Amino acid sequence: MVSTYSILAQEDPKFSIARFGKDVFNGLLRSKKTLSSKYMYDKAGSELYERIMDLDEYYLVASEFSSLENSKKQISEMLKSLPFNLIELGAGNGAKTKVLLKQLMEDKRKFTYIPVDISEDAMQGLVDALNLEIPGLDTKGLVADYFDALDKIKQQKNGKHNLVLFLGSNIGNFNFQDAVNFIFSLWSSLNYGDFVLIGFDLRKDIDQMVAAYNDSHGVTAKFNLNLLERINRDLGGNFDVTKFKHYEPYNIKTGAMESYLISLEDQDVYIENLEKTFHFERWEPIFVEHSFKYTLADVEKLANITGFRIENHFYDDKNWFLDSLWCVKKGK
Ligand SMILES: C[S@@+](CC[C@H](N)C(=O)[O-])C[C@H]1O[C@@H](n2cnc3c(N)ncnc32)[C@H](O)[C@@H]1O
Structure with a gap:
């Protein structure tokens, strides 16, 4: 028996890129910017997630x-x-x-x-x-x-x-x-x-949970920032990822780890496929993911x-x- 896989018809690469672009567009136009974590797992992201899986803290x-x-x-x-x-x-x-x-x-x-x-x-x-x-x-x-x-x-x-x-x-x-x-x-x-x-x-x-999502080797930070790099690769963005910081606290009221990418300065980012420039203020967060406990x-x-x-x-x-x-x- 040989393992195989197929791709649902509507998930051909062109459709996936179009859907990714649409979600990025809608997410970055919101007053409180968001990007969906489901797009974190391209090749680089899946490799980084495997490294997270090997971390003692995780x-x-x-x-x-x-x-x-x-x-x-x-x-x-x-x-x-x-x-x-x-x-x-x-x-x-x-x-x-x-x-x-x-x-x-x-x-x-x-x-x-x-x-x-x-x-x-x-x-x-x-x-x-x-x-x-x-x-x-x-x-x-x-x-x-x-x-x-x-x-x-x-x-x-x-x-x-x-x-x-x-x-x-x-x-x-x-x-x-x-x-x-x-x-x-x-x-x-x-x-x-x-x-x-x-x-x-x-x-x-709480310290145990916070350590799991803020590892000392910075792999989780790289994994989250890869989402911006993926926008650069797949949608022709010009994010400078050194100008963003991964921040992941625990929200004691909701019981969730919350992951954000924070803009470290006032900046504009152009995304070619979307023909659009997005403005980020200094310390403005992009919300990426909840991990409810x-x-x-x-x-x-x-x-x-x-x-x-x-x-x-x-x-x-x-x-x-x-x-x-x-x-x-x-x-x-
Ligand atoms: C955190 S990893 C966990 C993988 C695995 N369940 C495990 O326990 O090791 C999440 C996986 O779910 C996939 N994923 C995330 N959102 C998805 C979605 N909306 N539909 C299908 N797969 C999704 C990702 O590509 C990734 O491989």
């Missing part, structure tokens, strides 16, 4: 490895009777998913692994790695936005059960209401009895109001991270 990776080690046998046992699709939203390099994939292969489960990621570079890397590391795994990757992938899942009625993975605290990039909307769309794309496994980074010592009560509330029954909570050894397994409830 505890999320070791924590989720531990929680998946603690859950893999139970999850495999639960899936023993039927062929199923293992769909992963925002799969990245799949490093942690391989823990589960290897267990499922060892137990000879019948399944197709369908990783979804908006980044073609991340998908290419994942598919190449799986061909080498897990020969025989049936992989059909999809380069697409989560929302387009959900539509595709809805259309796909092959009678198989689904387990959808949403790991790595990707859910934290939505605020609570957007997480409700997203998980509810996921619920409506799935059938009665399907499962989801969602990774939640739990609230913990959950309490157990938030997790339970999210499952209950979106139509799921909680099956199990799998924690890491320090209780810092939770992979929560839910089952789709439908009908009365």
Whole structure:
């Protein structure tokens, strides 16, 4: 079996650049400027994110490895009777998913692994790695936005059960209401009895969380600033990234890490593809990303109001991270 991937029709490179340009245009015209973090993962960004994953300060990776080690046998046992699709939203390099994939292969489960990621570079890397590391795994990757992938899942009625993975605290990039909307769309794309496994980074010592997103080697800063470099590469921008600074505090009121790029001086930036100059004032922030940290009560509330029954909570050894397994409830 050779791992392959395809690109959703509307995600061909020209369309992606046009969509990126439109989002940058709209984001930088706002009175409070924003750029979407989903565009951080081009080739350079995906490589930088892999370096973040190796940092000791970025505890999320070791924590989720531990929680998946603690859950893999139970999850495999639960899936023993039927062929199923293992769909992963925002799969990245799949490093942690391989823990589960290897267990499922060892137990000879019948399944197709369908990783979804908006980044073609991340998908290419994942598919190449799986061909080498897990020969025989049936992989059909999809380069697409989560929302387009959900539509595709809805259309796909092959009678198989689904387990959808949403790991790595990707859910934290939505605020609570957007997480409700997203998980509810996921619920409506799935059938009665399907499962989801969602990774939640739990609230913990603030210094621990702040250190994770402000590492001492400056890799996270480079990763965030790469978004401006990507605008230069893909949209013909002339950002001087030395004139911006990555700033990422914890907002104690909302329970989220918040990432900003701050303009260090009064400056104009021209973006050729958009035929537009944007003005940045000294100390003006561009908001890039939230990473919401959950309490157990938030997790339970999210499952209950979106139509799921909680099956199990799998924690890491320090209780810092939770992979929560839910089952789709439908009908009365
Ligand atoms: C923080 S990384 C986490 C990767 C992986 N889940 C893990 O735990 O290691 C987020 C991944 O989600 C992808 N992603 C972000 N926004 C997305 C979107 N709207 N649709 C599809 N993929 C997205 C990125 O390209 C990136 O590979």
